[in-house]
Amino acid sequence: MSSLDARLGVLRGTTPPIPHNARTLAALTANPSCDRRSLLDAAGIDKDALAAHLDLPRPLRKSxxxxxxxxxxxxxxxxxxxxxxxxxxxxxxxxxxxxxxxxxxxxxxxxxxxxxxxxxxxxxxxxxxxxxxxxxxxxxxxxxxxxxxxxxxxxxxxxxxxxxxxxxxxxxxxxxxxxxxxxxxxxxxxxxxxxxxxxxxxxxxxxxxxxxxxxxxxxxxxxxxxxxxxxxxxxxxxxxxxxxxxxxxxxxxGRLRRLPELLDKLPPATTFDLAPGPDQKPTRPRNELVAALATVRPHYTPGCRHHCDLAFHCRTEARNQGRTAALGTAVRDDLAGIDTIATALDLTDGRMHPSRDKQDITQALRHAQRIHADLQQDTA
Amino acid sequence: MDEHLVALEKRMQQLQEALRQALTQHDSAQVNVLGEELTRTRHAWNVLCGLSDVPDTAQPEVQPEARPEPALAVVEPNQGVPVRDQVHQALALLTVPASPKLLSQVHEAFFSSPLNTARMTTLRRDEERSFRSAPYGRAYYICPALTSDLLSPARALLALSTWPLEQRLVGPLTQRVHFLTSALRLADAAEHLAGEAGMPQPVQQLLLHYSRNIHGDTPRGPLDLDALRRAAAAELEIHADNDADTRAEAAQRARQQLGDAEQIFGNILRNTARMHRTS
The missing domain is CATH 3.90.320 (Lambda Exonuclease; Chain A)
Incomplete structure (x- = not known):
């Protein structure tokens, strides 16, 4: 067993791994930049069990x-x-x-x-x-x-x-x-x-x-x-x-081969083990699991709901952190470089000074705000 | 008594699963057969549990109206015939190894009632057990066809032990040869049957299925038995020699390497590592 396997085994805990299949590979191409999913899939972690333990609503299943x-x-x-x-x-x-x-x-x-x-x-x-x-x-x-x-x-x-x-x-x-x-x-x-x-x-x-x-x-x-x-x-x-x-x-x-880099970034002793008890019920405290998940960067898009068990977790997280991704891919792409909604608002209001590379996007945001204000005046 | 109940429960579950599959395949004939057996099994379970103590006699009176099949179904000739003999009937008509599904279709078309496909798997195992405890005790055995390279039982293909080895072996081309041969056999049988009073619906459907898969996409029209026979015979000629060679070679190998039981029921690949460990 290679050291990579051993490290992935630690992430997974005691349960046997769930192998990749053509469907999970297809899901991979749908959202390739999601580190969280690549890592969980590579370690063969049962995302469905994880989602069930975290009490997440489940994506629709085929009948x-x-x-x-x-x-x-x-x-x-x-x-x-x-x-x-x-x-x-x-x-x-x-x-x-x-x-x-x-x-x-x-x-x-x-x-x-x-x-x-x-x-x-x-x-x-x-x-x-x-x-x-x-x-x-x-x-x-x-x-x-x-x-x-x-x-x-x-x-x-x-x-x-x-x-x-x-x-x-x-x-x-x-x-x-x-x-x-x-x-x-x-x-x-x-x-x-x-x-x-x-x-x-x-x-x-x-x-x-x-x-x-x-x-x-x-x-x-x-x-x-x-x-x-x-x-x-x-x-x-x-x-x-x-x-x-x-x-x-x-x-x-080809990009998946960068797994060792992802593993190096994790804090030591991170694990997604559900610690199943004798009756196969998971015993791991939920807040510990959520904290472990937070150590890996997700890449949430609203489309995740169609193919990922953890989509609702990532959505809640994106909303709580006020990430632009929660507003959809179009908004995230338009605001490239600005991660949170708060930063975008601050730049628009002038409470924050744009760095040089963000001047374009700040102008665009302010322009949008002017139009929005004009429209509101007209209707008032 | 408990183990009988458990066995019955298991059987009911199997039947329910098979029933659900038959429903999704719109195989209404199979649904009827399975449904009846499920009712019988449930009744037996009830009796064993003491929920109802009337033995199962009142049941058959619903059957005549439950079967709206014309002509052949008026007399139920197969009511008392065991599955084993029904399989034998269908195989003897086809003269080639066939899948349980096809056997059921053929039996429905030519012998008026479909077969219970869920029972055929257990049937094959029972036959093997019977042969091993008392070799050649029966006139014939329902056995699996054998693959030509590994000489192991072929998945979902039943044959008769009385056929020569060559006829029971399956090489890469054999299944196509079987398909074409059975088309010829069924066309002959259908013509024989049609002489009396038109061709029954299930027979027509079965032959249309064959004709579609031999000619490719044909326009909907009356079934042309001669065209079907000509096309099947022409294609059969292309594959026959090649296939016969493979099977003859394999049959020779089987006679040299396998014992009596294996020549009928096939040689099963076993995990040698595990065998060493247990012995």
């Missing part, structure tokens, strides 16, 4: 019904060796008739529903490498392979829905999602989220190939999304370029 529907759709598409998928991929990727081979990596060496990720990863690796080096027959479809991505020096196991491999071509990531594509158009927000998730798989697959000396362009930037067509339950496949998402994600992963 069980929606999850079941998603699973049912995925089963339908991959049933009978991906029979519904084959004609779709023939159209989308130009697969030839003989390219139908199928390998189920859900379980290895037994008929359980799922084997351990380590075993499935080893199997995936050998299947992919033998296909890439053409030592075996082509592997056209891999059902639920397990890939590994290095995130901040840790190994995270990722599970794409399907990987497609063309004999003379490249690997494509196929992602099965249950939101509909209506007249060829999916919901753009959901499609982007799916592509960000797929970007993690593309990077993981490139990492696997690179370990064996194969170039990254063997994995295509184009991701195939399989969705229900219009208002039916029949699948349709649409190719999307995930180039932007892949670039974004790999840049953010």
């Amino acid at each position: 069980q019904l929606a999850l079941d529907y998603g699973i049912a759709f995925e089963r339908k598409v991959t049933a009978q060796a991906g029979a519904p998928l084959v004609p779709l991929l023939r159209q989308a990727l130009g697969l030839t008739l003989p390219e139908v081979s199928y390998e189920d990596v859900n379980s290895v060496g037994s008929d359980d529903d799922k084997s351990s990720p380590q075993l499935r990863h080893a199997r995936t690796r050998s299947l992919i490498l033998s296909a890439a080096h053409r030592r075996s027959d082509p592997r056209t479809l891999l059902d639920h392979p397990v890939l590994r991505l290095t995130v901040a020096g840790h190994q995270a196991y990722l599970e794409p829905d399907v990987l497609a491999f063309q004999r003379d071509g490249v690997f494509h990531v196929v992602e099965i999602k249950s939101f509909p594509v209506i007249h060829g158009q999916p919901d753009p927000i959901k499609a982007t989220a799916a592509l960000t998730q797929a970007a993690a798989y593309v990077l993981a697959l490139r990492e696997l190939l690179a370990d064996d000396g194969l170039p990254p362009d063997r994995v295509s930037d184009t991701v195939i999304l399989v969705n229900p067509r219009n208002f039916t339950r029949h699948p349709t496949a649409t190719p999307f370029s995930a180039h932007k998402q892949i670039k974004n994600l790999s840049r953010h992963l």
Whole structure:
């Protein structure tokens, strides 16, 4: 165990770590400059349990019904060796008739529903490498392979829905999602989220190939999304370029390597351990936890509520400290360099002298205040 | 008595979960089957608890109207047939290993009632246990198909032990071959059935599903059995030789390496490190 692991282990306490997955990686790109989240995620801390212990309102969860529907759709598409998928991929990727081979990596060496990720990863690796080096027959479809991505020096196991491999071509990531594509158009927000998730798989697959000396362009930037067509339950496949998402994600992963710096800034003996008692109920005093959280700089944006369990904590904190971020990203960006609302007001009223780099923004603030005052006079 | 109650409670929970899944998949036939079994199980639980002491006899009278299926469902030929024999019927028709879901669909289409898919997992384990305690005691066993490379049981694929090894092995191309073969078999069976009085709805749906996945996107229209058969046979020819080679090689390997029970139920990968520690 490296010293980094040991230090992260101290932060986490006695509970086992929660590994990264494609969703947490996608959340990472949504707010990359949040030190608090990067640190908690890297240490594998259960943010949900933390939020529950702090009595925070929880973000909305996907309903069980929606999850079941998603699973049912995925089963339908991959049933009978991906029979519904084959004609779709023939159209989308130009697969030839003989390219139908199928390998189920859900379980290895037994008929359980799922084997351990380590075993499935080893199997995936050998299947992919033998296909890439053409030592075996082509592997056209891999059902639920397990890939590994290095995130901040840790190994995270990722599970794409399907990987497609063309004999003379490249690997494509196929992602099965249950939101509909209506007249060829999916919901753009959901499609982007799916592509960000797929970007993690593309990077993981490139990492696997690179370990064996194969170039990254063997994995295509184009991701195939399989969705229900219009208002039916029949699948349709649409190719999307995930180039932007892949670039974004790999840049953010690169920045995560600065974890040691973040750890150095923490006061000694900081920990987010919930200290669960014998009945698994957390016993750590709440004010201690809040103080520990305060040692790591957050980067709150109102959008955090959609993907972070601690969003409400960070919001309360930003409001209490009068931070401009609490007013939204637009205000924060306009007032770049001014952290708190109080400073901004002081500069506007002239109670505080602007330093040289803040003269522009102070003028803008005063101008805004004049307009505001004029408007109030007019209406009065 | 307690352990029986616990077992029943577990069973009810399993059934409820399966029922919820069937509901989200809009599989109304499966919902009916599971619902009935859940009622029976709950009744048994009530009786065991002493909440109601009437044995379960008054129940079947609701059944005839609960099944609005035409033609074939008038007589219930499968009412007393155990799941094991129903699976055998469907597999014998398909002649290839198949998933519980497909078996249930086929059984519904051709033998009038869907199967309880939740029961098939336990069925497979029971069969293996029975074989190991008294080898070859039964005429046939419901067993898993075997993967061609590791010779281990394939997930969610059931087969018959009376089939030769080659027929029970599954290589990379085999599942597509099975898909096409079963399309041919079902088309023949459907034609046979249609000779009497039109094709029943479930059969049509099943074949439409096949036709859509072989031709790609076809416009909605009457089902063309000949076109389906031609397309399936043409694609089958492309894969058949390659697949037969893989399976023959694997079958030879299996005969050399595996014992009797493993040749039927497969070789399960075990954690060797753990085995050393316990032995």
